[in-house]
Amino acid sequence: MEHSPDGQAVARPRISARISAISESATLAVDAKAKAMKAAGRPVIGFGAGEPDFATPDYIVEAAVQACRTPRFHKYTPAGGLPELKQAIAEKTLRDSGWRVDPAQVLVTNGGKQAVYEVFATLLDPGDEVIVVAPYWTTYPEAIKLAGGVQVDVVTDESTGYLATVDQLEAARTPRTKILLFVSPSNPTGAVYSPAQVAEIGRWAAANDLWVVTDEIYEHLVYGGAEFASIAVAAPELGDKVVVLNGVAKTYAMTGWRVGWMIGATDVIKAATNLQSHATSNVSNVAQMAALAAVSGDLSAVAEMRTAFDRRRQTMVRMLNEIPGVVCPEPQGAFYVYPSVKELLGKEIRGKRPQTSAELAELTLEEAEVAVVPGEAFGTPGYFRFSYALGDDDLVEGVSRAAKLLSEAR
Structure with missing residues (x-):
């Protein structure tokens, strides 16, 4: 009292x-x-x-069943993820995105939402601004707010297919801007930026010394003539100031298995792993082995x-x-x-x-x-x-x- x-x-x-x-x-x-x-x-x-x-495909479920029967997976494992899964995610990222990363740059998280929270908690100090294209997924504002960040919206509408331009992003930038949150394909709009647009936005972010956090959870769900492009590859000018968020939920119909990941510079991943070591420790080993089967398999x-x-x-x-x-x-x-x-x-x-x-x-x-x-x-x-x-x-x-x-x- x-x-x-x-x-x-x-x-x-x-x-x-x-x-x-x-x-x-x-x-x-x-x-x-x-x-x-x-x-x-x-x-x-x-x-x-x-x-x-x-x-969820049968071969993935079977990998989980086998993991349940393996005593090694009844115990604690590294907080940042099983080494074999981190290796497989690095290989999958090269295969699907053309981005070569080391397993030490991968953190396995309890679903994509934990990756979203941890990246903002790791990069933001109170008052730092994050440019977010609206419409946006409902979790982003809460994660930014919890980390002490300030969200700055760039509003798009149906007239442009919900795509933001560099001019709009530049108008939202201030001396406090630290991060651009970039999402393509988008939830909730389904908007997909062309490879040329992705490269242009990435170059703009690099020229202004911004971090880019990019959510690629829908990378394999594009239609017609649309083409997915990872900003980490399309804009190499970003160097190590890009963090990719992803997971198995959408690609492999594994929403309930709760396995996501973040990929970035080793110092960022180490810091986020320290946070996770206190928050949740390792992701369920059974789910991790299911995810290993998923990312190591084909995309049929x-x-x-x-x-x-x-x-x-x-x-x-x-x-x-x-x-x-x-x-x-x-x-x-x-x-x-x-x-x-x-x-x-x-x-x-x-x-x-x-x-x-x-x-x-x-x-x-x-x-x-x-x-x-x-x-x-x-x-x-x-x-x-x-x-x-x-x-x-x-x-x-x-x-x-x-x-x-x-x-x-x-």
Whole structure:
């Protein structure tokens, strides 16, 4: 109990200001509500979670089974990751991105989210600024905030396919800017920067002595003529001031296995490993051995998923663009579409006039039994994020329900 200047007792807050400021993951919250409604008997179709609807490939599961039977993996292992997995990640990075790294530059983390938190905790001091292109994934702002950083948004919209220009990035730069967060393919928009655009942005960052943190979790999920390019390779001028975040979740349908990684300069990785040694120690050895099988194998599993995602992507974009007042650019990567619903706001739908995309998403869930994530969660109100990582029949049924409801707007 603290006391005020006049001697009165003042209760201390139960929860720290730092943690109280954290928002719940909006995507997980929407998914949880949809599942709860479904468990209560309502036929909800959820477009909220970014989770492939495929099972983890059998050979990966079998590697985990064998690890369970190996006494070595019943014990502590190095906090930074199994040596054989770090070696395999280095080899995979060279194979898939053309970036040659040493295993000592790899830190294996408990999913991609831990890598996101640890890189900002390692690089940022209080007041350091991070340029973030909006719309952005919901976890980035919380991780930056926890590290004491200041997020500076560069807002994009459907008119440019949600791509930021160097001029926009330069306008956001200040003497306090330390990091550019670069994400391609993007969650939530599916935007993919061309190799030339990636190189131009990387050169700009290098010329201004900025760090680049790049999230490459969707590297293998690109469609049509789009081409993934790692900024670490496209802009060698960055030198060692680039940190790559990645993981097995999306490529190998392993969201629940919780294995991610970060790759960077050895001093950065050593510092982040020290943090992890106190926070969680080693990632589950069973999951690490499953990840080893994944990154060491071929990419046939993701090729199969990509074919299905591409088909669903085209179907969803076509159906959404047929709804009056909805504008949906065609995404080039990941497994999301990000349509604008701004023209529907303020219009009457079943006796209500939603003023925000969050209110419209709530109405869509209650009236159409379709769960989507509103743009407020991604820093750009006026939009919906739909994931197309669900079965074709559910996708068509869900979008049809939403279309029927939204078409009633007057």
